[in-house]
Amino acid sequence: MAADRPESEELVLAFLAEAGDEYLSGEAISDKLGLTRAAVWKHVEALRAQGYRIDAVSARGYRLAGVPDRLTALELRPLLNTHDLGQILHWYEELGSTSDRAKELADAGAEHGEVVIAEAQTAGRGRRGRSWASPARKNLYFSVVLRPDLTPARAAELTLVSSVALCDALRQAGVAAGIKWPNDLLASEKKIAGILTELAAEPDQVQWVVVGAGVNVNARPEDFPEELRGEATSILIERGQAAPRALFAAACFTALEGWIDRHAEEGFSVIRDAWRERSVTLGREVVVKADGREIAGVAEDIDESGALLVRTPAGVERVLSGDVTLLRPR
Ligand code: BTN
DSSP, rough: OOOTTHHHHHHHHHHHHHHTEEEEEEHHHHHHTTTOOOHHHHHHHHHHHHOEEEEEEETTEEEEEEEEOOOOOOOHGOOOSSSSSTTTTESSSBOOOHHHHHHHHHHOOOTTTTTEEOBBBBBBBBBGOBBBBOTTTSSSEEEEEEEEEEOOOGHHHHHHHHHHHHHHHHHHTTTTOETTTTTTTEEEEEEEEEEEEEEEEEETEEEEEEEEEEOSSOOOOGGGGGTTTTTTTTTTHHHHSOOOOOHHHHHHHHHHHHHHHHHHHHHHHHHHHHHHBBBBSSSSEEEEEEEEEEEEEEEOOOOOOOOEEEETTTTEESSSSSSSEEEOOO
């Protein structure tokens, strides 16, 4: 008889989920999992208390009738097919910022692929000191700890790696997403996701990188602060249909791990090509705000380190970081 470990709850859930619409008798569950009937009942009650709807009918048994819209390991683990990413998951109902928590964990020795995920953030951070609107249970807010074998100079490549991965996950979810340099995900010319990359490094070796991602999944226009309503969109707004957040989170983790592995094995050139294919910046007239300057011209390409090359009347400008505004297509 297996010890009555907390994982038994996960096993009961996985067994019920596998059975789909079918009822499973208490006896079948206890035989399969090596638990007493009383233990099965206790786990069913514990799952119900967490928002799972489990029908119980005498002489037929139990059936999973509904799962909560939550992103704990209980919901995510059965959906993950990654080797590292998200296998260790730190879930919070509410946090200041998942990236702040991930950085603390990274400093304390967290492993490559550990993920911090929250249902809501009270101090979600964007690039350049901006805030990131993080209403509860509408969207996806997560941060991944990475331990890449990279010099600090190459760490910015991971920002482009992540934008390629999120673009793929969004397209898989039926959204025609594209990347605005360096790492904004747009749909219908509005922002649907953003990435914030932070790192700690020795002079010639990265210690950790924290990639923080916010994806607008099921937010409606009224869920965004008023000043963002014209600029922000979500999967729900784009498709006219809500997306199961747990499935979408699992798709993001799979895509991220896939592209991170390719980057580690094949280098940046494969990422550069993938980024170019998904870009909505290249070939467009842009104004780039960088270091207090405004550079106007045509976004021509990204170079071998991910910098944006802008053709201006005075020649080609190389931009390492900045804010891009896309003007009308030529
Ligand atoms: C941007 O486009 O400016 C980047 C936005 C990044 C937001 C995400 S949400 C999860 C993680 N935690 C944070 O505080 N920020 C990132």
